[in-house]
Amino acid sequence: MHVHEVVDVMTEDGPPVRVSVDDIVASGRREQRRRRTGFAAAGLAMVAVAGVAVATAVSVPAAQRTGTATAPAANPPAVTRAAAGPLLADPFEFTFSAYSVGPVHVQDPIVASNAYQIASVLVDGTDSRIVGRHESLTGPSLSARLTVYRPGAYAAQKLGGANSTVAGHRALKSERQIGHGPSQKTLAWEYAPNAWAVLESIAEQADLPTMQQLEATAGGLTGAAARPAKAPFTLSYIPAGYQLFAVGEQTTGSLDGFGGTSDTEHSGVLFAKKGLPKKGLLGPYDNMMWGAFQIMVSEDPKPAEPGCIANLCSRLEDGKVTVEVASNAGSLSPAEMRKVLDGIKLTDVRDKGSWADIRP
Amino acid sequence: MKADEERAFREFVAAQLVPLRNLAYVTCGDWHTAEDAVATALAKLYPRWRRLDRPDLYVKTMVYRAAIDETRRPWRRERAAGDAMPDVPLHDPASVSDEHLHVRAALREVPPRQRAALVLRYYLGLSQEETATVLGCSLGTAKSQVSRGLGRLRDLLAAEQIELSDAEVCGSARA
Numbered sequence: 001m002h003v004h005e006v007v008d009v010m011t012e013d014g015p016p017v018r019v020s021v022d023d024i025v026a027s028g029r030r031e032q033r034r035r036r037t038g039f040a041a042a043g044l045a046m047v048a049v050a051g052v053a054v055a056t057a058v059s060v061p062a063a064q065r066t067g068t069a070t071a072p073a074a075n076p077p078a079v080t081r082a083a084a085g086p087l088l089a090d091p092f093e094f095t096f097s098a099y100s101v102g103p104v105h106v107q108d109p110i111v112a113s114n115a116y117q118i119a120s121v122l123v124d125g126t127d128s129r130i131v132g133r134h135e136s137l138t139g140p141s142l143s144a145r146l147t148v149y150r151p152g153a154y155a156a157q158k159l160g161g162a163n164s165t166v167a168g169h170r171a172l173k174s175e176r177q178i179g180h181g182p183s184q185k186t187l188a189w190e191y192a193p194n195a196w197a198v199l200e201s202i203a204e205q206a207d208l209p210t211m212q213q214l215e216a217t218a219g220g221l222t223g224a225a226a227r228p229a230k231a232p233f234t235l236s237y238i239p240a241g242y243q244l245f246a247v248g249e250q251t252t253g254s255l256d257g258f259g260g261t262s263d264t265e266h267s268g269v270l271f272a273k274k275g276l277p278k279k280g281l282l283g284p285y286d287n288m289m290w291g292a293f294q295i296m297v298s299e300d301p302k303p304a305e306p307g308c309i310a311n312l313c314s315r316l317e318d319g320k321v322t323v324e325v326a327s328n329a330g331s332l333s334p335a336e337m338r339k340v341l342d343g344i345k346l347t348d349v350r351d352k353g354s355w356a357d358i359r360p
Numbered sequence: 361m362k363a364d365e366e367r368a369f370r371e372f373v374a375a376q377l378v379p380l381r382n383l384a385y386v387t388c389g390d391w392h393t394a395e396d397a398v399a400t401a402l403a404k405l406y407p408r409w410r411r412l413d414r415p416d417l418y419v420k421t422m423v424y425r426a427a428i429d430e431t432r433r434p435w436r437r438e439r440a441a442g443d444a445m446p447d448v449p450l451h452d453p454a455s456v457s458d459e460h461l462h463v464r465a466a467l468r469e470v471p472p473r474q475r476a477a478l479v480l481r482y483y484l485g486l487s488q489e490e491t492a493t494v495l496g497c498s499l500g501t502a503k504s505q506v507s508r509g510l511g512r513l514r515d516l517l518a519a520e521q522i523e524l525s526d527a528e529v530c531g532s533a534r535a
Contacts, residue, residue: 001463001517001522001523001524001525002482002524002525003478003481003482003483003510003513003524003525004482004483006463006466006467006478006513006517006524007382007386007467007478007479007482007483009460009463009464010382010385010386010463010464010467011382011385011386012460014381014382014385014391015391017377017378017381017395018395019377019395019398019399021370021373021374021377023399024373024377024399024402024403024406025366025369025370025373025406027399027403027406028369028402028403028404028405028406028407029406030403031403031404031406031407032361032406032407176496282429283429
């Protein structure tokens with residue numbers, strides 16, 4: 001018997017494949033749109049502030065720090081914002097703000113779930129954009145984020161890193177090369193009893209950032225006044241058995257925190273079936289998206305045709321704002337998707353003061 | 361994505377969906393988790409399709425990492441039985457021969473990372489270098505994973521009077 005025959009025996013009576021090529025392409029398109037609009041908006045923002053960024057690398061206003069970071073830092077690391085409150089958060093709540101430590105720039109958190117909040121992280125001299133064949137990156141590629149978990153949510157014992165200390169807190173750190181490819185670094189520290197924060201980077205160039213820079217960045221994390229994650233809509237119908245799962249502000253798609261914010265991807269809100277764990281996590285709920293459904297509110301110069309196709313129902317408001325309900329792997333019937341869509345009432349997407357607290 | 365690129369992507373997905381799901385299933389031992397891992401990896405591949413020289417290795421790496429992570433997640437163990445493959449057959453056990461049951465039991469006893477290495481090397485046909493890339497380890501470690509997995513599987517099958525191909529055992533020893 002050959003090994004491939006052993007594998008055939010093991011897999012011969014698997015269930016039918018639930019997901020179709022169309023499902024995957026539809027989900028891929030959403031991911032692409034999220035990333036493209038996010039990076040494009042970020043690129044424009046950086047052009048506007050590039051001079052400021054070089055001159056004031058240790059004190060960049062948070063609002064200007066979205067997207068790529070291409071200017072090398074000339075100044076030594078320094079924490080740029082003072083403590084403003086505790087980090088411990090309730091579900092779907094943000095409790096920290098953007099800050100910079102030397103070349104490392106933690107953005108405002110943009111994703112909040114029942115177990116964590118996530119912010120993108122940018123590093124000077126790197127480029128996180130996804131570019132087409134006729135474009136080129138302006139620096140080594142980087143995907144990085146800061147995830148602040150609620151007490152008990154993060155399974156630190158599963159990380160398997162080396163023991164360390166961050167600002168007096170117990171910490172774990174690990175570094176590894178992914179094949180012959182990028183360098184992956186993880187730094188986790190216990191910012192409060194049984195509550196962990198995790199900085200992660202997947203970098204094309206191994207020293208951008210260095211572990212020392214991540215440790216300095218970890219030491220700079222402090223709390224800010226708590227605020228709920230909000231969405232530019234209210235909704236009157238949630239299918240039975242589903243509950244709020246994660247809220248993304250100025251981001252849609254997988255809600256993994258990578259890639260920064262977008263000016264046109266206003267909101268992505270995920271609902272999933274009840275019973276998801278809130279403890280023992282090793283990362284955001286990324287792989288569990290399948291089987292959930294998502295509401296997305298965005299502006300696209302070429303909006304999709306309103307109506308329902310495959311696993312997506314959409315409508316257009318004021319000729320420019322697209323509201324979509326996407327059901328992954330057919331978790332909702334078209335009738336259910338339509339009912340959710342019809343129950344969504346938009347606020348002013350451009351006025352965050354009008355956004356709604358949709359926590360259960 | 362241009363029409364011809366999307367067509368190529370669709371063809372790639374159609375061709376890879378089942379083999380990738382098998383890779384994930386053999387690694388993590390749960391069909392639903394395996395399909396989740398594959399679907400998520402392929403969706404994330406879509407925006408990167410044009411810039412990757414080896415999308416096949418990229419997506420295999422993503423699927424392997426997701427599947428191996430699942431074997432470590434405690435809540436998944438409720439249905440995935442941790443590092444082990446599920447003991448409960450999905451279909452009528454009467455339809456499965458004794459030999460197949462023994463083969464499945466033997467593969468269940470091989471550690472997850474070694475199982476994945478065997479699938480990559482001998483089921484998906486990757487080279488040792490490509491296997492190392494997907495596993496995220498050195499070439500030497502990848503060879504070791506393949507060799508140990510093969511040895512373990514051979515011994516377990518031998519106990520059930522099932523012989524594993526000499527060609528693969530010898531091939532691993534040479535590599």
